[in-house]
Amino acid sequence: MTITITAFERSPDGGKGLARDTRVRWALEEVGQPYEVRLVPHQAMKEPAHLSVHPFGQIPTYEEGDLTLFETGSIVFHLAQRHPGLLPKDANARARAVTWMFAALSTVEPPILDLSIAKFQEGDKPWAQDRLPVVQDRIRQKLTLLSARLGDAEWLDGDFSAGDLLMVSVLLRVKPSGLLNEFPKLAAYVARGEARPAYQRAFAAQLAINTAPLPAG
Amino acid sequence: MTITITAFERSPDGGKGLARDTRVRWALEEVGQPYEVRLVPHQAMKEPAHLSVHPFGQIPTYEEGDLTLFETGSIVFHLAQRHPGLLPKDANARARAVTWMFAALSTVEPPILDLSIAKFQEGDKPWAQDRLPVVQDRIRQKLTLLSARLGDAEWLDGDFSAGDLLMVSVLLRVKPSGLLNEFPKLAAYVARGEARPAYQRAFAAQLAINTAPLPAG
Incomplete structure (x- = not known):
């Protein structure tokens, strides 16, 4: 099943990696799971469509099949529980x-x-x-x-x-x-x-988005 | 194994139930687990003995056999995962x-x-x-x-x-x-x-401690 996360179309930090999608990207990279990203424009954060996936109108969110999660801690925990690499076995x-x-x-x-x-x-x-x-x-x-x-x-x-x-x-x-x-x-x-290396890949991925040209319109 | 939690010897709220041990007491009551309480005087919160169980010198903590936990969220999650009543099965x-x-x-x-x-x-x-x-x-x-x-x-x-x-x-x-x-x-x-009822019991338990006479000395 495809994993889709959300991120800012433009992070307020301009790509310094401090927006919370970096945390989820990092976790995904640590456990080796590919993912897609849906970018949310600033003006859409508190609109009904995004509030339906994130009740507080923030990023990131996590969608996988019929599961939708928000809260970075919960998403990272979900990944850590399902894949080896982020939680000890004991x-x-x-x-x-x-x-x-x-x-x-x-x-x-x-x-x-x-x-x-x-x-x-x-x-x-x-x-x-x-x-x-x-x-x-x-x-x-x-x-x-x-x-x-x-x-x-x-x-x-x-x-x-x-x-x-x-x-x-x-x-x-x-x-x-x-x-x-x-x-x-x-x-x-x-x-x-x-x-x-997993952090480096996560950081590079968010930087690429935050330095790419914005879509016209 | 006996569960021991820590609580303020005297909560700053005087027993209104807002100190975080109430959350853990409530979870313990919901899952029907008996517990003991070790009271920590205010002046001992940041001393080495207490810092060894809670690195930030706060309450509550949770001890059960050789497991020691801090952070209310983590303690409640631990209880919820081990006993039915606080997390869905699906x-x-x-x-x-x-x-x-x-x-x-x-x-x-x-x-x-x-x-x-x-x-x-x-x-x-x-x-x-x-x-x-x-x-x-x-x-x-x-x-x-x-x-x-x-x-x-x-x-x-x-x-x-x-x-x-x-x-x-x-x-x-x-x-x-x-x-x-x-x-x-x-x-x-x-x-x-x-x-x-579980909240009521938790509230009553913390109130009893916060309105009991302090030990002499």
Whole structure:
């Protein structure tokens, strides 16, 4: 069955790979599954057709036969459960890898997202400049604890897993701010993720779309 | 094997059930698993002993034999996968229920958490009052879309699932602000969750701890 995901027709980051379809592309590349991409123009994100596949009007989504999923975490988990390569076989190790998936999306990403919101949604507000250090310090608190846990390990818990895929993806979002480089162990961890051939292919695929000419019309 | 979870010795909400151990207690009650609770004093949250079970120094955690988990989403998923009652049997329906788990924690909760942060961590900042409506509007955007998707259905996708358990838990956090009542379908959905006997037992259990006398010392 053909797998079809959705992505921005033009990512707001211009192809830096920070849009969430990159995470799903990466997972698909890690497990060796081919996929097709349906591009969603910005103005169509909150229209009924797209809301019927993604109730919050975002990307990515995942369609395969009569299954439609949204939420990056859920899509990555679905792929990880169905194909070898992203979750350990041992039941306890698997539960711990799933824990890191949730940790990436529920604990580490929210303060990082808050920085994007502070810059892009509240950048013109009178409090923008004064509030920025407060938001950055919340990120530092999380990264300090994450770095302590990772220590000198290659990945968060044994072999590379879907938990690392999501954690590296989340940390990539904080890289442009310079904050990641305050944590050398985490910066090296992210670099190890970026160096994986599957990530390289995923990144190249989204870059090609974001630098291609837009369809006329 | 005995299941042991952790909870605040004293929840910051004084027993309103908004601390995340309530979510795990609720899941345990839904699947009929007995459990023990280890209370963590506030000053011990970021100490090495607790950080060894929860790298971010939060509650709840889950211990069962040689398995240790953190992250509410992961703990609820672990229980839902091992015991009947929280995930459908059909593989596609199951993947969709997992999608709602991630949607609750990754998409709906972050703006709601931002409101808590605005009130409790930034309440004394000069921008606190002016920024509040901006934060509230971001919650409204999400709740508008969630309410549209739920419509008049009883639960998000078929029978009550771990996705509903987490979504109701997340929405309960916005109830005290009055925002939930702007969305009558969601308020009714939350009320259906609260009316479940398993939720009632979970709520009572956390309330008992939060209103019991503190140990001397």
